[in-house]
Amino acid sequence: MASVSLSRVRKSFGSVVAIDSLDIEVKDGQFLTLLGPSGCGKSTALSCIAGLETLSSGRILFGDRDITALEPHERDVAMVFQDYALYPHMSVRQNMSFGLRQQGVARGTVEQQVAAAAELLGLTALLDRRPVELSGGQRQRVAVGRAVVRNPAVFLMDEPLSNLDAGLRIRTRTEIKRLQRDLGTTCIFVTHDQEEAMVLSDLIAVMRAGKLQQLGPPMSVFRDPTNLFVASFIGSPAMNILEATVELADNALVCRMADQVLRLPPNVLRHPAPPARRVLFGVRPTDVVVQAPGDAQLFGQVSLVEPVGPLAYVDLEVGGFPLKATADPDLALSVGERVAVGLTAGRVYLFDLESENRL
Amino acid sequence: MSEIVARSAWRRRGITGLVPQRWLPVLLVLPALTVVFLVIGLPLVYSLKMSLERLNVLTQRWVFVGLQNYLDILPSGEFLAAFGRTAYFAVVTVLGGLIVGMVMALVLNTRFAGRGLLRSVVLIPWAMSPVAVGILWNWIFNGDYGPLNAVLLDLHLIRQPVHWFGSGTLAFNAVALVQIWNQAPLTCLLLLAGLQSVPDNLHRAARIDGARAVQRFIHITVPWIKVMLLLVLILTTINAIMAFDLFWVMTRGGPGSATTVFSWMGYAYAFQFFQFGQGAAILYVLTIVCLILAAGYLLLLFPKAARARTDEESPAGPTRDHHGVARVTLGVIPTKHRQALFSPRTRRVLAAIGWWLLCAVIVVWSLAPFIWLVIMSFTPSAQLLRSPPALVPHSITFENYRSVLFPSGIGASSVQAKRVPYSIWNSAVVAFWVTIINVALGALAGYAYATSGRGRFMRSSLWALMITRMTPSLTLILPFFIVFRSLDLLDTRTALVIAYCSLILPLSTWIMRGYFEGMPPNLERAAMVDGCTRLSAIFKIVLPVARPGLMATAIFSFLVSWNEFIFALILTETPKSQTIPVTIAGFLAQLRFYDYGPMFAASVLAVLPPVLVALLFQRYLVSGMLSGSLKG
Numbered sequence: 001m002a003s004v005s006l007s008r009v010r011k012s013f014g015s016v017v018a019i020d021s022l023d024i025e026v027k028d029g030q031f032l033t034l035l036g037p038s039g040c041g042k043s044t045a046l047s048c049i050a051g052l053e054t055l056s057s058g059r060i061l062f063g064d065r066d067i068t069a070l071e072p073h074e075r076d077v078a079m080v081f082q083d084y085a086l087y088p089h090m091s092v093r094q095n096m097s098f099g100l101r102q103q104g105v106a107r108g109t110v111e112q113q114v115a116a117a118a119e120l121l122g123l124t125a126l127l128d129r130r131p132v133e134l135s136g137g138q139r140q141r142v143a144v145g146r147a148v149v150r151n152p153a154v155f156l157m158d159e160p161l162s163n164l165d166a167g168l169r170i171r172t173r174t175e176i177k178r179l180q181r182d183l184g185t186t187c188i189f190v191t192h193d194q195e196e197a198m199v200l201s202d203l204i205a206v207m208r209a210g211k212l213q214q215l216g217p218p219m220s221v222f223r224d225p226t227n228l229f230v231a232s233f234i235g236s237p238a239m240n241i242l243e244a245t246v247e248l249a250d251n252a253l254v255c256r257m258a259d260q261v262l263r264l265p266p267n268v269l270r271h272p273a274p275p276a277r278r279v280l281f282g283v284r285p286t287d288v289v290v291q292a293p294g295d296a297q298l299f300g301q302v303s304l305v306e307p308v309g310p311l312a313y314v315d316l317e318v319g320g321f322p323l324k325a326t327a328d329p330d331l332a333l334s335v336g337e338r339v340a341v342g343l344t345a346g347r348v349y350l351f352d353l354e355s356e357n358r359l
Numbered sequence: 360m361s362e363i364v365a366r367s368a369w370r371r372r373g374i375t376g377l378v379p380q381r382w383l384p385v386l387l388v389l390p391a392l393t394v395v396f397l398v399i400g401l402p403l404v405y406s407l408k409m410s411l412e413r414l415n416v417l418t419q420r421w422v423f424v425g426l427q428n429y430l431d432i433l434p435s436g437e438f439l440a441a442f443g444r445t446a447y448f449a450v451v452t453v454l455g456g457l458i459v460g461m462v463m464a465l466v467l468n469t470r471f472a473g474r475g476l477l478r479s480v481v482l483i484p485w486a487m488s489p490v491a492v493g494i495l496w497n498w499i500f501n502g503d504y505g506p507l508n509a510v511l512l513d514l515h516l517i518r519q520p521v522h523w524f525g526s527g528t529l530a531f532n533a534v535a536l537v538q539i540w541n542q543a544p545l546t547c548l549l550l551l552a553g554l555q556s557v558p559d560n561l562h563r564a565a566r567i568d569g570a571r572a573v574q575r576f577i578h579i580t581v582p583w584i585k586v587m588l589l590l591v592l593i594l595t596t597i598n599a600i601m602a603f604d605l606f607w608v609m610t611r612g613g614p615g616s617a618t619t620v621f622s623w624m625g626y627a628y629a630f631q632f633f634q635f636g637q638g639a640a641i642l643y644v645l646t647i648v649c650l651i652l653a654a655g656y657l658l659l660l661f662p663k664a665a666r667a668r669t670d671e672e673s674p675a676g677p678t679r680d681h682h683g684v685a686r687v688t689l690g691v692i693p694t695k696h697r698q699a700l701f702s703p704r705t706r707r708v709l710a711a712i713g714w715w716l717l718c719a720v721i722v723v724w725s726l727a728p729f730i731w732l733v734i735m736s737f738t739p740s741a742q743l744l745r746s747p748p749a750l751v752p753h754s755i756t757f758e759n760y761r762s763v764l765f766p767s768g769i770g771a772s773s774v775q776a777k778r779v780p781y782s783i784w785n786s787a788v789v790a791f792w793v794t795i796i797n798v799a800l801g802a803l804a805g806y807a808y809a810t811s812g813r814g815r816f817m818r819s820s821l822w823a824l825m826i827t828r829m830t831p832s833l834t835l836i837l838p839f840f841i842v843f844r845s846l847d848l849l850d851t852r853t854a855l856v857i858a859y860c861s862l863i864l865p866l867s868t869w870i871m872r873g874y875f876e877g878m879p880p881n882l883e884r885a886a887m888v889d890g891c892t893r894l895s896a897i898f899k900i901v902l903p904v905a906r907p908g909l910m911a912t913a914i915f916s917f918l919v920s921w922n923e924f925i926f927a928l929i930l931t932e933t934p935k936s937q938t939i940p941v942t943i944a945g946f947l948a949q950l951r952f953y954d955y956g957p958m959f960a961a962s963v964l965a966v967l968p969p970v971l972v973a974l975l976f977q978r979y980l981v982s983g984m985l986s987g988s989l990k991g
Contacts, residue, residue, distance in 0.1 A: 047563075050563075051566075051567075052563050052567070071566075071703075072566045072567045072569075073569030073570075077567060079564065081560040081563070082560075083558060085558060085561050085563065085564040087565075087582075088582070089583070098568050098578070099567070099568030099569060102565075102568050102569035102570045103568075109690060112690065113689060116689050117689065120689075151690065183689070
């Protein structure tokens with residue numbers, strides 16, 4: 001059990017900087033997700049924490065123990081790999097006990113530990129099989145079992161769910177969360193799937209091009225994104241982003257997009273903005289509802305309707321801009337129809353055109 | 360619209376329309392199988408028959424003698440001694456080659472600047488023809504004029520020149536060393552292909568599990584490349600048992616009978632004493648030994664076939680009650696800190712130094728003898744024969760090259776030197792046809808085995824093909840010699856082309872099959888949906904995509920055929936059809952001192968094409984090895 005803290009961690013390969021000045025604190029027992037598109041440095045960060053890569057500069061602490069210079073096996077971590085990396089020539093039992101045997105743990109303890117971990121993950125019946133004799137889901141559980149058996153201070157998971165099919169992925173996701181809660185072990189999880197990150201984490205670290213964009217609990221990252229990247233990466237379907245001009249007038253923020261004018265309460269801005277400027281206007285499809293009152297109204301033409309069951313996504317044409325909105329699926333909308341949509345003012349985000357930071 | 364329909368109907372009725380689809384694979388493998396049957400199957404049967412007969416010298420008639428040849432030979436001390444020597448030679452060269460090749464492969468498997476260059480350098484000894492290798496090392500070991508003694512004397516490690524080939528033990532081990540030098544790159548190439556297929560994450564997982572480099576090598580690397588190791592063991596063992604060229608060039612079985620191995624004994628009986636029956640019997644025993652060893656390795660490395668049984672994922676996953684509460688408690692495992700002698704930083708520096716030293720040793724080992732050969736080819740003949748020997752020549756000359764390249768120009772060339780240009784031409788012509796035939800037939804058959812190898816006929820014929828690879832080529836020479844003599848094909852390039860197919864076709868089929876197996880099957884289906892027939896899909900889509908595999912096959916065919924010696928030695932008689940290895944060996948047989956310079960020049964010319972090919976295309980070789988062998 002340990003808290004993990006990365007301070008000013010930097011890793012470069014030659015002239016390519018993979019991670020730049022990464023600062024992250026995770027409390028003991030917390031579940032942290034490193035989230036970002038491929039190539040953002042999240043896996044490299046995980047490898048650095050595991051000790052598989054040496055840092056170019058910076059420090060990593062587990063509790064108050066500086067582990068920056070330690071070998072992977074001295075760090076008391078266990079890792080689950082995307083391709084599971086099960087030793088193909090060893091049985092499940094041998095796979096799970098390999099690490100313990102390498103650490104010189106007594107035979108009896110190894111057996112107890114393996115039995116306990118196998119029980120925990122429902123692997124007892126599979127212990128004498130080889131990886132080739134297992135299905136994808138079973139292999140995934142063995143990989144988790146191999147990590148659990150060490151009872152490490154920190155679990156490291158590198159996209160462990162991405163090789164599973166959709167249904168199994170969601171079930172396994174739940175299992176991993178429950179397992180981590182039960183064991184109370186700190187976990188650092190890497191994924192590019194924002195939904196996975198939202199569901200699993202206590203903390204999400206959104207990364208882009210080697211830099212940390214935002215660190216916070218899932219809902220705060222979702223509701224209060226610091227910049228355009230975080231706002232559009234988190235949430236599905238992605239946030240609508242439109243170019244607009246805003247100015248303060250009559251104690252209201254007047255927002256013009258093409259032929260549409262919106263009057264929003266001025267507290268939409270986090271900081272007082274200079275009058276009349278061009279911005280990027282962001283709103284999530286779930287906060288734009290067809291034929292709902294809302295705090296402000298927009299008018300558009302329906303171009304596509306996608307019912308997904310509990311609700312329907314509606315593609316609108318608003319003054320030449322495309323806008324994705326939601327609607328009651330029972331509403332019989334037809335393509336070409338003109339509709340009014342209601343916005344929730346508190347869920348509108350404005351970003352600087354250049355820096356893309358939240359205003 | 361109707362035109363399109365008509366055209367596609369016409370297409371469907373193309374060549375493949377004439378034969379039912381299910382016969383297509385058989386049709387594709389038929390040419391390769393026919394050739395293999397004619398050049399390997401029949402000769403094997405024929406030599407079996409010969410081993411049961413004897414030639415009556417007076418009547419020139421073959422007389423059936425049953426097992427008498429075997430009974431005469433098997434219990435004899437001479438036979439047992441040769442058997443022992445062969446076994447010793449095989450053990451030493453297989454183990455030595457494995458160690459050297461493994462070290463090279465491990466170094467080459469790491470990522471560093473100049474890896475491609477080092478990989479090319481490592482291949483040089485293997486690309487050189489064994490005859491040239493033998494001549495080179497013969498000179499290096501030469502007691503009076505050799506550079507080895509020169510170096511050892513200069514370093515004051517020895518007081519007087521050692522006559523390496525004077526003592527049986529020394530001579531035998533010298534040949535073994537040269538065999539290792541020549542063969543280690545092949546081992547390295549195969550192992551490297553295996554190492555490159557080890558997933559990175561396996562090693563990363565093992566590092567987190569606390570396995571050190573050595574433990575990771577034993578627990579992760581070795582099990583993963585087991586198939587490759589098996590292949591290496593079989594190939595190098597067979598190569599060791601069949602080693603002939605080096606003995607012919609370096610020791611000729613002597614001194615006394617100290618280096619008379621099995622293959623030499625068979626050769627001597629058949630072609631020096633002209634006792635074909637006994638010779639065939641000896642070589643047949645050799646064949647059987649090879650097959651037994653191959654089976655033995657198979658059993659050793661794969662004690663039981665893996666039970667491949669994949670259970671379906673139960674839809675509910677693990678039962679619920681495993682998760683309600685953590686009923687089981689996990690003990691806390693203390694992490695073990697190893698006592699390290701040096702700090703991590705020092706350790707890294709030391710490792711780097713050791714690693715670069717290793718690279719340097721590999722470069723010297725692979726390159727120095729080759730460079731020495733080049734130096735000697737520029738040294739005047741008179742200076743080569745100087746005692747005490749010197750490492751650096753006093754002057755260089757182009758006369759050696761002139762005399763072998765332009766024998767009709769100014770200045771005199773010896774009879775042997777005059778033969779060099781034409782023998783290079785012979786080698787080129789033979790290698791060209793062998794490469795064309797084997798790539799074409801191998802690709803067709805390999806494709807059929809890869810895509811429809813499930814039927815009983817296909818499976819058993821593939822096995823038969825592989826078993827023929829285990830037969831020592833020496834066994835085939837006798838029947839070839841006799842058959843070609845009666846067909847009046849002796850001393851023709853055609854004879855060599857036919858004979859070389861027996862060496863190469865099984866291997867080229869195997870490589871191509873591996874390559875095609877790695878190709879996505881939907882590629883061909885897509886082509887067929889787009890309106891290709893199966894056959895035109897092969898030509899338009901499959902073959903272009905398989906170009907790297909074709910390249911690898913072509914390179915192998917070229918190297919083997921260009922460097923081959925013993926078939927050429929026995930099946931040719933005059934410069935009309937002699938290839939370059941035979942011509943170089945001819946220099947050695949004549950032993951004229953003024954011809955040493957031209958001999959080395961001819962050797963350089965002989966090794967240059969294969970070395971260049973290996974250097975330029977080494978990337979294809981590794982990928983060819985990988986695809987061709989791992990899927991065994």
